[in-house]
């Protein structure tokens with residue numbers, strides 16, 4: 014291990030650095046309106062390079078999660094199986110998300126459910 018410099022900040026050997034994914038995910042400078050549910054923000058024609066680079070639940074680089082593709086596929090299978098059980102799924106009107114972050118690696122708690130299944 015050796016000293017390194019990131020953004021003019023000297024990092025001594027032995028220091029553990031953690032990526033603050035929650036701050037990146039809720040940064041209005043990156044997302045504009047991070048608290049609004051707008052699935053269309055993920056459409057290829059809407060997403061910016063900065064936004065794409067800020068979404069990294071599996072992190073990035075040479076130690077990126079090797080289960081990423083498997084997990085993304087598994088999540089689609091899960092959602093399809095869930096949706097098959099309901100006639101309709103809709104966003105609750107004015108369903109603004111109010112996250113209460115509880116730590117940098119924990120999932121935030123939400124005050125409201127924003128999806129209604131019938």
Ligand code: HEM
Nearest residue numbers: 069070071072073074075076077078079080081083084085
């Ligand atoms: C939602 C599901 C998952 C998330 C959010 C996730 C996230 C992560 C993250 C953040 C890392 C650390 C990457 C780094 O240090 O740069 C990691 C590493 C790893 N993940 Fe996942 N993971 C998920 C599912 C899985 C699954 C399903 C598998 C295996 C089938 C898996 C296998 C691994 C392995 C082996 C590593 C270590 C890679 C290395 O150190 O080279 N993960 N994962």
